[in-house]
Structures are given as structure tokens and as C-alpha cells.
Amino acid sequence: MRAVVVRRFGGPEVLEFADVPVPAPGPGQVRVKVAAAGVNPVDAGTRSGFLTEAGIVPPRDVLGIGWDVAGTVDAVGDGVTGFAAGDSVIGLLDRPSAALGTYADFVVLDADVVAAAPRTVSLVEAATLPLNGLTAVQALDLLDLPPGATVLVTGAAGAVGGYAVALAKARGFRVVAVAGAADEALVRGFGAEIFVPRGDFLADRVRAVIPGGVDAALDTALLGLDALDAVANRGRFVVFAAGAAPIPLRGIKVEHVWIAADGAALARLVTLVDDGTLPLRVADTLPLAEAAKAHERLAEGGHRGRLVLTIE
Template sequence: MKVIETGSYGGPDVLALADREEPVPGPGEVVVRVRAATVNPVDLATRAGAFAAVLSPPFVLGWDLAGEVDGTRVAGMVPWFATDRGAYAEAVAVDREWVAPVPDGVAAVLAATVPLAGLTARQALATLPEGGSLLVTGASGAVGGFAVQLAAQAGAEVYAVASAGDEEWVAGLGAAHVLGRDALSGRLPVVDAVLDAAPAGPELISAVRDGGSFVAVTDPTTPVAERGVRVAKVSVTPDAAALGELLDAVAAGRLRTRVAATFPLADAAAAHRRLAAGGVRGKLVLVP
């Protein structure tokens, strides 16, 4: 089968089409014939060597996938740092608990945008009290966009930081207040909680009221707790039941997600260059 292999650390040109043996499922596993795999910022960081101290090439990147298992359409998230498997491939063996059925009417390229970002947003919000006021950075992005929708639907007053030109999209996600990115360097509203999905950095804890909550998505941007503020960092894990609910919500129109562009699997390097260039609205999806 064809895969995109990262043969060494470096720029996008280290990504190359390669042949590997067809995956053989182990106990409790299934083989997904991949129809779509998203390109995520963590893929670019991994390729460039951000985790070189604990990882050695060659490897296949890719957390998100949508495809088929014995004719059944599924989508799922590969917990990439815990396995040597990646979704930039024509097929991958995964644990049954990593995938959920894709409802009719949801295309594979759209379904593939949901697992990593949707589960990250959902699991981050699970650490926060419901209701109250919430500031979400990166609301134009996948994690932030899902978080805005889920929090607003749960009754929170959401302050969402949007990229320039994306204010209308973010407002349509249910944000009560849409802020420009320049607000991060100015005077921010004081809120009950912050989800730093972009991320903006530890200094953002100043926007949280005493005794509030702050959730980060990376270790370097997790602040030190102060003023009784509860600080947490979300480390996303597969959850088939929760993913199924997210996919059902997309199918029903209760959750919105978007695809910026698709690329043939062989053009993974071009997709990495496009994401690195910035200004992408929606996910970039590889199609084997």
C-alpha cells in the first residue's frame, strides 16, 4: 500500500510517497481503508523535529481519518504519540474504540475534520464549569471553532477571538462576542474561564477572574496557577461514543466544520506548505 513517509526531520520535502506492507489487525483492531486524512499543525511540528528527543524517523504522520471498515463508513482519531501508525496512508489498523460510524450525508473529507479537533474541544470543555463566560482563542480554527459551538450550546456566554475576515463565520458558530486578534494585546474582558486553543500563551491567565479556570492545549503555553485560578492542559484521547455524538451533530446541522482544500495523498508536502503559509480557513485534507 502507499503511505507518506517522513524519512528524516526537516521541511515538507522530507515527506515522500513510499510502499509499505498492508496492515494486519491485532486483537480488538480493524483495518480502515482510508478515504480522507487531515493535516494538522501537530503534523508540521512533528515533521520539523519538535519531538526529536522521543521520536526517530522514518514514520507515517496523521491523527485524523475517515474511511471504511468492511463497507461501513467510519471516522476516527489515531493517538499518534502512543502508536507507530499514522493516517497518511491508504490503510491503517486501529483499535475499534478509536473509530465511530459516519452518518449518511456526511462526506469522508468532512468527517475527517471532526475527530482530533472535536474531541479536543469537548474534552477541554469537560474540565470547565458549565455556563458563565468563556474566552476562546483561535475560534477561526478547528479546535476553537468546535469549542465555541459546544460551549454556546451548553449555555456559556462565549467571547471568541477570530482571525481577520473570519468574524462572520465565528459569529455564526454562536459566539456572543467576536474579538479580533489584536484584542489579545489590549484590554480583554474578565471572564470565568479561558480555553487557549490558538494558543496565545500563559499571559492570558490575566483575563480570568479570581477563582476561575484556564485550559491550555500545549505544555509551553500552560500558565502557572495564580489567584485561585484552576489550570489544566487537555491531552486528547480517543472516545468512540463522544465522537459518534459529534458526527451525529454535524449530520444534523448542529455543529459546523469546514474543509479549505483537498490534496492527493502524494501531494502531502504541498499541503504542509499551504498550512505553514497561514491564512487557511478550514482543514486541509489528504485523499488517498
């Protein structure tokens, strides 16, 4: 089968195709015939060597690329009862040190990190959900706030930020969204009650509408101290990238969300997709053969939604 791997770090040009054996599912695992794989910044971080330099991925001769997957169960290992061949599923491969990722014809996943795919959207759309949706959910879990709390979401028009706005709204939070001025209607559509355009003196402008500051912030745009300054004393602040945590001033609890695959949580997200609470966004699709081009497009930025690789 085909699989995209990296044997040396660098730009999109280092992505190469390998012809590897089709993996066999072990006990408690399923093999998925991949229909679509989301293209995420973490994929670029693996390819460039950033994750290895940061101590997140150990050095190895070959690294697979890709975390998100949507497809069809092709085979199941011993002990698997919740899935059968032919089931449409989504899942997350959360081991960046794996030799094979989801940019491939087939991928093997533990059954407990897989969920039935949404019924109301295509597999291409569904492939945008696992990594970004679970990241948003697990970040909100870290806040441990009651309904009615005010939550600032930076990068609210982005893939993780958009999910964070919608999911925070669904939990009963008052959402203050930060994004480019042109994206106001978009993020209000996700459920933001208050919109603050991206720009200088962010904290002053947030505090003008929320005196004393917000209860918490999800800093998906990695604004750091600019966003922290908008949080009330002894509030909460969640960061989304290694090394991005600001100094925890004024007793603010600063935490990092480290994503973990979770099939049960993914199934709950699927329910929110199917009932219309959680919109999915595909920026564009490219065939697997154009993985390098997809990474070039990813580096350009400015996408509303995720790029998705399709596998024939």
C-alpha cells in the same frame, strides 16, 4: 500499500512515500481503507522533530504521519461486533510514535476509537472532525462549569477554536470569541455571543464587556498571559500545546488538554454534525501524492478549516 513516513526531521521535503505491507487487524481492531486524512499542526510537529525534542515522541528510525482518518472498514479482527466490512467510519490514531499514520492507503485502529461516519457530509468533510472535535470536547470537559458560565475562546475562527465555540454554545455557555476582525460574522455564526477583535490589551477589552473577567478560557491561539489576564480569580484556563501553559496567577487552575482517542465521544460529535449543531470546514483538498505541498500550505497559515488529503 503506500504510506507517508519520515526518516529524518526537517521541512515538508522530508516526507517520503514508503511501500509497506498492508497491516492486518488484530483482536478488537478494524482495518480502514482510507478515503481522506486531515492535515493538522501535530503532523508538522512530528515531521519537524518538535515533538521528539519536546519529549513527546521517542526517537525512532521511521515515523508515520497523520492522525485523522475517514474511510471504509475493509476487515475486522476477532471480537469486533460493532463494525463490518463496508461501513463508513471515522477515527483517530493518537499515537504520534507509530510507524504508520493515516497518510496511507490503509490504517488499523482499535474498534473502540472508531465511530460511524456522519450521514450528512462527505468523508472528506468528516476527516476534519476527529482530532479537532475531540480536542475541543475534552478541553470543555476540563472546565467542569455549569450552563450560563462565560467562556473565552481565543483563535475562535481556527479549526479547534471554531469547534470549541459551537460546542460551548451547545452546553449552554456564554461564549466570548477572539479572532481577527474580519472573522466576526463567521464566529458569531458558530454561536459566539460576544466578539472581541484580536489585538493589544485583550484582557482590558474582555473585562469591559464581562466585568470581573470570564469564568474560563480555552486558549487555542496560545496567547498565554494575555488571555489568562481576562479570567476571573480562581477561574479555569486550558492550554493546547506543550510548553504553552502560563503561570497560574490569582488562583486560576491552568490545565493542558492531552487528546485521547474516544469512539463513544466521537459518535456523540457525529450526532451533532448530523443535526446541524456542529459545522465542518474543509479549507482545501490535495491528493496523497501532494502531502509535502499540503504541509507547505499548512505552514502558510490563515486557513479557515482543515486541509485534507484524499486517497484514491
